Protein backbone atom coordinates (compact mmCIF):
# COMPACT_ATOMS: atom_id res chain seq x y z
CA UNK A 306 0.00 0.00 0.00
CA UNK A 307 1.45 3.41 -0.92
CA UNK A 308 1.96 6.03 1.80
CA UNK A 309 -0.65 8.52 0.57
CA UNK A 310 -3.25 6.17 -0.78
CA UNK A 311 -5.84 3.77 0.59
CA UNK A 312 -5.22 1.30 -2.23
CA UNK A 313 -2.35 -0.88 -3.32
CA UNK A 314 -0.84 -0.05 -6.73
CA UNK A 315 -2.14 -3.29 -8.22
CA UNK A 316 -5.76 -2.85 -7.16
CA UNK A 317 -8.37 -1.75 -9.68
CA UNK A 318 -10.80 0.84 -8.35
CA UNK A 319 -13.63 2.38 -10.37
CA UNK A 320 -15.49 5.60 -9.53
CA UNK A 321 -19.19 5.63 -10.45
CA UNK A 322 -21.18 8.88 -10.47
CA UNK A 323 -24.13 7.93 -12.71
CA UNK A 324 -25.76 4.60 -13.40
CA UNK A 325 -22.76 2.88 -11.88
CA UNK A 326 -23.96 4.03 -8.44
CA UNK A 327 -27.23 2.10 -8.58
CA UNK A 328 -26.41 -0.48 -11.26
CA UNK A 329 -23.00 -1.75 -10.13
CA UNK A 330 -20.42 -3.49 -12.28
CA UNK A 331 -20.05 -7.25 -11.80
CA UNK A 332 -17.37 -8.78 -9.56
CA UNK A 333 -16.71 -6.03 -7.04
CA UNK A 334 -15.66 -6.95 -3.53
CA UNK A 335 -15.79 -3.47 -1.98
CA UNK A 336 -18.16 -0.53 -2.48
CA UNK A 337 -17.38 2.76 -0.73
CA UNK A 338 -19.41 5.99 -0.78
CA UNK A 339 -17.43 9.20 -1.17
CA UNK A 340 -16.67 12.04 -3.56
CA UNK A 341 -14.27 13.51 -6.10
CA UNK A 342 -13.48 17.20 -6.60
CA UNK A 343 -12.69 19.38 -9.61
CA UNK A 344 -15.79 18.34 -11.57
CA UNK A 345 -19.47 19.18 -11.93
CA UNK A 346 -22.05 16.46 -12.80
CA UNK A 347 -24.53 17.33 -15.55
CA UNK A 348 -27.14 15.57 -17.73
CA UNK A 349 -25.32 16.82 -20.81
CA UNK A 350 -24.39 13.56 -22.53
CA UNK A 351 -26.53 12.04 -25.30
CA UNK A 352 -27.39 8.37 -24.94
CA UNK A 353 -27.96 6.51 -28.19
CA UNK A 354 -27.42 3.05 -26.78
CA UNK A 355 -28.96 2.84 -23.30
CA UNK A 356 -31.60 5.50 -22.61
CA UNK A 357 -32.27 6.57 -26.18
CA UNK A 358 -31.56 5.55 -29.74
CA UNK A 359 -29.47 7.00 -32.59
CA UNK A 360 -32.71 8.48 -34.00
CA UNK A 361 -33.88 9.83 -30.63
CA UNK A 362 -31.03 10.04 -28.12
CA UNK A 363 -31.84 10.27 -24.42
CA UNK A 364 -29.71 12.09 -21.86
CA UNK A 365 -27.33 10.70 -19.25
CA UNK A 366 -24.79 12.26 -16.93
CA UNK A 367 -21.18 13.15 -17.51
CA UNK A 368 -18.58 15.08 -15.52
CA UNK A 369 -17.38 18.50 -16.68
CA UNK A 370 -14.10 19.91 -15.43
CA UNK A 371 -15.07 22.63 -12.99
CA UNK A 372 -12.68 25.22 -14.48
CA UNK A 373 -14.27 24.70 -17.93
CA UNK A 374 -17.82 24.61 -16.53
CA UNK A 375 -17.21 28.03 -14.93
CA UNK A 376 -16.72 29.52 -18.40
CA UNK A 377 -20.19 28.32 -19.51
CA UNK A 378 -23.62 29.89 -19.07
CA UNK A 379 -25.37 27.17 -17.11
CA UNK A 380 -29.05 27.72 -16.17
CA UNK A 381 -28.16 25.71 -13.04
CA UNK A 382 -25.48 28.14 -11.84
CA UNK A 383 -24.41 26.40 -8.65
CA UNK A 384 -22.33 23.24 -8.72
CA UNK A 385 -21.24 21.51 -5.55
CA UNK A 386 -17.51 21.39 -4.85
CA UNK A 387 -17.89 17.64 -4.34
CA UNK A 388 -19.28 15.12 -6.81
CA UNK A 389 -20.61 12.25 -4.74
CA UNK A 390 -20.65 8.67 -5.94
CA UNK A 391 -19.17 5.31 -5.09
CA UNK A 392 -15.82 3.58 -5.58
CA UNK A 393 -15.80 -0.12 -6.43
CA UNK A 394 -12.84 -2.43 -6.00
CA UNK A 395 -12.90 -5.19 -8.59
CA UNK A 396 -11.74 -8.70 -7.66
CA UNK A 397 -8.15 -9.08 -8.90
CA UNK A 398 -8.92 -12.17 -11.02
CA UNK A 399 -11.80 -10.39 -12.80
CA UNK A 400 -10.20 -7.06 -13.70
CA UNK A 401 -9.68 -7.79 -17.42
CA UNK A 402 -13.23 -9.12 -17.77
CA UNK A 403 -14.77 -6.16 -15.95
CA UNK A 404 -12.76 -3.61 -17.89
CA UNK A 405 -14.02 -5.16 -21.16
CA UNK A 406 -17.57 -5.05 -19.79
CA UNK A 407 -17.19 -1.38 -18.81
CA UNK A 408 -15.65 -0.37 -22.14
CA UNK A 409 -18.76 -1.72 -23.87
CA UNK A 410 -21.22 -0.31 -21.35
CA UNK A 411 -19.65 3.17 -21.53
CA UNK A 412 -18.87 3.11 -25.27
CA UNK A 413 -21.15 5.96 -26.31
CA UNK A 414 -18.70 8.87 -26.02
CA UNK A 415 -17.07 8.14 -22.66
CA UNK A 416 -13.30 7.92 -22.28
CA UNK A 417 -11.10 6.71 -19.44
CA UNK A 418 -9.69 9.18 -16.91
CA UNK A 419 -8.19 8.89 -13.44
CA UNK A 420 -9.12 10.92 -10.37
CA UNK A 421 -8.49 10.79 -6.61
CA UNK A 422 -11.51 9.58 -4.66
CA UNK A 423 -12.20 10.63 -1.07
CA UNK A 424 -14.01 7.98 1.00
CA UNK A 425 -16.77 9.51 3.16
CA UNK A 426 -15.41 7.78 6.28
CA UNK A 427 -12.22 9.85 6.05
CA UNK A 428 -10.01 6.89 5.15
CA UNK A 429 -7.12 7.59 2.73
CA UNK A 430 -7.66 8.80 -0.82
CA UNK A 431 -7.89 6.15 -3.54
CA UNK A 432 -6.86 6.62 -7.18
CA UNK A 433 -9.87 5.61 -9.30
CA UNK A 434 -10.63 5.11 -12.95
CA UNK A 435 -13.64 7.06 -14.19
CA UNK A 436 -15.55 7.18 -17.49
CA UNK A 437 -16.19 10.75 -18.66
CA UNK A 438 -17.87 12.13 -21.78
CA UNK A 439 -15.60 15.14 -22.37
CA UNK A 440 -16.81 18.27 -24.23
CA UNK A 441 -15.07 17.16 -27.44
CA UNK A 442 -17.04 13.90 -27.75
CA UNK A 443 -19.84 13.70 -30.34
CA UNK A 444 -22.51 13.03 -27.71
CA UNK A 445 -21.73 16.06 -25.53
CA UNK A 446 -24.62 18.53 -25.49
CA UNK A 447 -23.51 21.37 -23.20
CA UNK A 448 -25.89 23.58 -21.18
CA UNK A 449 -29.61 23.02 -21.61
CA UNK A 450 -32.79 24.64 -20.35
CA UNK A 451 -33.82 22.57 -17.27
CA UNK A 452 -37.51 22.29 -18.18
CA UNK A 453 -36.78 21.25 -21.78
CA UNK A 454 -34.18 18.81 -20.50
CA UNK A 455 -36.64 17.31 -17.99
CA UNK A 456 -39.27 16.94 -20.73
CA UNK A 457 -36.71 15.32 -23.00
CA UNK A 458 -35.72 12.84 -20.30
CA UNK A 459 -39.38 12.18 -19.52
CA UNK A 460 -40.14 11.23 -23.12
CA UNK A 461 -37.02 9.23 -24.01
CA UNK A 462 -36.44 5.49 -23.98
CA UNK A 463 -33.70 3.11 -25.06
CA UNK A 464 -32.60 -0.54 -24.82
CA UNK A 465 -31.89 -0.20 -21.06
CA UNK A 466 -35.31 1.30 -20.36
CA UNK A 467 -37.01 4.61 -19.69
CA UNK A 468 -34.70 7.61 -19.50
CA UNK A 469 -36.69 9.01 -16.55
CA UNK A 470 -35.92 5.84 -14.56
CA UNK A 471 -32.19 6.54 -14.96
CA UNK A 472 -32.72 10.04 -13.54
CA UNK A 473 -35.02 8.99 -10.69
CA UNK A 474 -32.81 6.04 -9.66
CA UNK A 475 -29.81 8.38 -9.62
CA UNK A 476 -31.64 10.95 -7.49
CA UNK A 477 -32.68 8.34 -4.91
CA UNK A 478 -29.25 6.67 -4.90
CA UNK A 479 -27.47 9.97 -4.31
CA UNK A 480 -29.70 10.81 -1.35
CA UNK A 481 -28.78 7.47 0.21
CA UNK A 482 -25.00 7.94 0.13
CA UNK A 483 -24.66 10.58 2.86
CA UNK A 484 -26.45 13.54 4.43
CA UNK A 485 -24.66 15.88 2.02
CA UNK A 486 -24.56 13.82 -1.18
CA UNK A 487 -27.64 15.28 -2.89
CA UNK A 488 -26.97 17.11 -6.16
CA UNK A 489 -29.03 20.25 -6.93
CA UNK A 490 -28.96 19.71 -10.70
CA UNK A 491 -30.18 16.12 -10.37
CA UNK A 492 -32.78 17.00 -7.72
CA UNK A 493 -34.25 19.84 -9.78
CA UNK A 494 -34.56 17.63 -12.89
CA UNK A 495 -36.06 14.77 -10.83
CA UNK A 496 -38.64 17.13 -9.31
CA UNK A 497 -39.59 18.41 -12.75
CA UNK A 498 -39.96 14.84 -14.06
CA UNK A 499 -42.05 13.80 -11.02
CA UNK A 500 -44.30 16.78 -11.70
CA UNK A 501 -44.67 15.69 -15.33
CA UNK A 502 -45.61 12.22 -14.10
CA UNK A 503 -48.32 13.71 -11.87
CA UNK A 504 -49.72 16.15 -14.40
CA UNK A 505 -49.50 14.17 -17.62
CA UNK A 506 -51.73 11.22 -18.37
CA UNK A 507 -49.21 9.95 -20.92
CA UNK A 508 -46.44 7.68 -19.71
CA UNK A 509 -43.45 9.56 -21.10
CA UNK A 510 -41.07 7.21 -22.86
CA UNK A 511 -43.84 4.87 -23.97
CA UNK A 512 -44.92 7.53 -26.49
CA UNK A 513 -41.50 7.60 -28.07
CA UNK A 514 -41.37 3.81 -28.03
CA UNK A 515 -44.67 3.62 -29.88
CA UNK A 516 -43.67 6.34 -32.33
CA UNK A 517 -40.49 4.44 -33.13
CA UNK A 518 -42.42 1.18 -33.40
CA UNK A 519 -39.95 -0.61 -31.17
CA UNK A 520 -39.78 -2.59 -27.99
CA UNK A 521 -38.17 -1.40 -24.78
CA UNK A 522 -35.58 -4.17 -24.71
CA UNK A 523 -34.12 -5.96 -27.70
CA UNK A 524 -31.49 -8.26 -26.32
CA UNK A 525 -31.19 -11.89 -27.23
CA UNK A 526 -29.44 -13.39 -24.20
CA UNK A 527 -28.92 -12.84 -20.48
CA UNK A 528 -25.21 -12.23 -21.04
CA UNK A 529 -25.92 -9.60 -23.68
CA UNK A 530 -28.48 -7.98 -21.42
CA UNK A 531 -26.03 -7.83 -18.51
CA UNK A 532 -23.40 -6.32 -20.79
CA UNK A 533 -25.71 -3.67 -22.16
CA UNK A 534 -27.70 -2.67 -19.07
CA UNK A 535 -27.22 0.85 -17.81
Ligand code: SIN
Nearest residue numbers: 320321322323324325
Ligand atom coordinates in the same frame (compact mmCIF):
# COMPACT_ATOMS: atom_id res chain seq x y z
C1 SIN B 1 -20.89 6.46 -14.29
O1 SIN B 1 -21.93 6.01 -13.82
O2 SIN B 1 -19.87 6.57 -13.57
C2 SIN B 1 -20.76 6.87 -15.72
C3 SIN B 1 -22.02 7.33 -16.37
C4 SIN B 1 -23.08 6.27 -16.46
O3 SIN B 1 -22.75 5.12 -16.80
O4 SIN B 1 -24.25 6.57 -16.20
